[in-house]
Amino acid sequence: MKILSAPLKVTLAITNKCNLYCKHCGVSSTRDSEELTTQEFLNLITNLVRFKVFGLNITGGEPFMRHDIFTILDFLSNLPLRFNINTNATLINEHISKRLSRNNRLDGIxxxxxxxxxxVHDRLRGKGAFQATIKGLRALTAYLKGKIGIFTVVTKYNFRDLENIAVLVKSFGITSVQFEPLxxxxxxxxxxxxxxxSHKETIFVYDYVKKISQKFGGLIAGNYLTMGEMFRNWDSNPIQKEDSNAKAGRLFNCQGAITKMVIRPDGWVVPCDRLWDLKxxxxxxxxxxxxxxxxxxIKEFRSRFLHTVDDIEECKDCLYKSRCHGGCPAxxxxxxxxxxxxxxxxxxxxYKEASLSYA
Structure with a gap:
């Protein structure tokens, strides 16, 4: 397997600290770890440029909890590396938004x-979080319109609220909202x-997101859209029993440690943000x-991609294994x-069994 000389994109989590305590947060396992210093982060970013990484994603925790956030972002503005920021926006005000707008290397937030x-929102993120995020979004869209996207984790709390979220997002002039699985x-x-x-609720979300996408056009993105489209395409092109012995798909869906990697606040490199504890x-x-x-x-992790679906015990006799590439390992x-x-x-x-059960 040919390996790129460097990852195309690196996610740099600059802090574990966060001003919220979200029920669906995936990074709580490293909250107490020792974070890299300002100088260590600046040296690391310099090394990413030397390593010829194409793009950088700044995240946390909540990146704006870090006191030296603008030391890091201003440093990036003088380098050829373009970057994005992930945030809950609750700490964003007009001053911060205006300062971000002057950074010529910032691609998006x-x-x-x-x-x-x-x-709905505060049930997951805590009392007052919604109003703080809306205030932050107003500040961001005032200075960075066209650079803002929305990320929504779909749970039992909000899966019937997705269209309302799309309406709200569109009202801000934001052009993208991703609906992603927990x-x-x-x-x-x-x-x-x-x-x-539940499986029944998941089937509902696939259909619901399709309807929202048809209504709002290119606004909707994320795995609930792409997975639903793929499954519906497979429904339209069913595998015949005589094709069930076709060669099983290779486990290459995951791009962690292939085209991307994540560096945690404590300096540990992991394949992606979904495999936060795989050092x-x-x-x-x-x-x-x-x-x-x-x-x-990393070589041991990449050896996964040499396997096929036949190497997964519960999948080796599956009718659909020739189309499958194993999904996400997380x-x-x-x-x-x-x-x-x-x-x-x-x-x-x-998906198929659930669709038939709940038809």
């Missing part, structure tokens, strides 16, 4: 919004039973090229099954 009103890690693992959609090496101990090109942990990883295991969120067989 992705804001977390999990409800169209306080009753991942059971961090706080979300603790609240899994409370937040996770591949620490930038305090090894250079980025050593971790990416030579590290034993769900089985966080449920104790390892990274060569079935991802129920991406499983067409489960």
């Amino acid at each position: 992705l804001v977390s919004l999990d409800g169209s009103n306080p009753e 991942l059971p890690q961090g706080n979300a693992l603790y609240y899994k039973q409370e937040l996770t959609l 591949l090496g620490n930038v305090r101990e090894h250079s980025l090229p050593e971790i990416w090109l030579q590290g034993k942990p 769900v089985p990883y966080y449920t104790g099954k390892g990274i060569i295991a079935a991802d129920p969120m991406s499983c067409y067989k489960i």
Whole structure:
């Protein structure tokens, strides 16, 4: 398997600190870890440029909790590396938004919004979070219109509120909202039973997101849209029994450690933000090229891509295995099954059986 000389994109989580305590947060497991200093982050960013990384995503925790956030962002403005920021927007005011607008390397800001009103949003994020986010969005859209996107994690709390979220987003002149599945890690693992959609609710969301997309055009994005489209396409082109012995798909859906990687606030490199606890090496101990090109942990993780669906016990006799590439390894990883295991969120067989059961 040919490996890129450097990842195309790196997510740099600059802090674990957050002013909210969200039930679906995935990074709570590292809240107390020692974070890199300002100078360590500046050196790391310099090394990312030398490593010829194309793009950078700044996230947290909540990145605006870090006192030196503008030291880091201003440093980036003088480098050839373009970047995005993920934020809950609750700490954004007019001054911050105006300052961000002057950064010529900032491509976009992705804001977390999990409800169209306080009753829904605050149930996940805490009292007062909705109004603070709306205030932040007003400040951002005043100076950065065209650069703002919305990220919504779909749970039992908000899955019937998605169209209202789209209406709210459009009212701000924002051009993108991503509807994404819940991942059971961090706080979300603790609240899994409370937040996770049933199969019936998941089928509803696939159909609901399609209807919202048809109504709002290019506004809607995210895995609930793309997965629904893929499953419906498979419905239209069913596999015949005589094709069931076709070669099983290779496990290459995941781009973690292939085209992207994440660096946590404590310097640990992980494949992606969905595999927050799968450590591949620490930038305090090894250079980025050593971790990416030579590290034993990353080579072991990449060996997953040499496997096929036949190597997953519960999938080897599946009728649909020739179309399947194993889905995301994060769900089985966080449920104790390892990274060569079935991802129920991406499983067409489960989708098909659920569709027939609830038709």
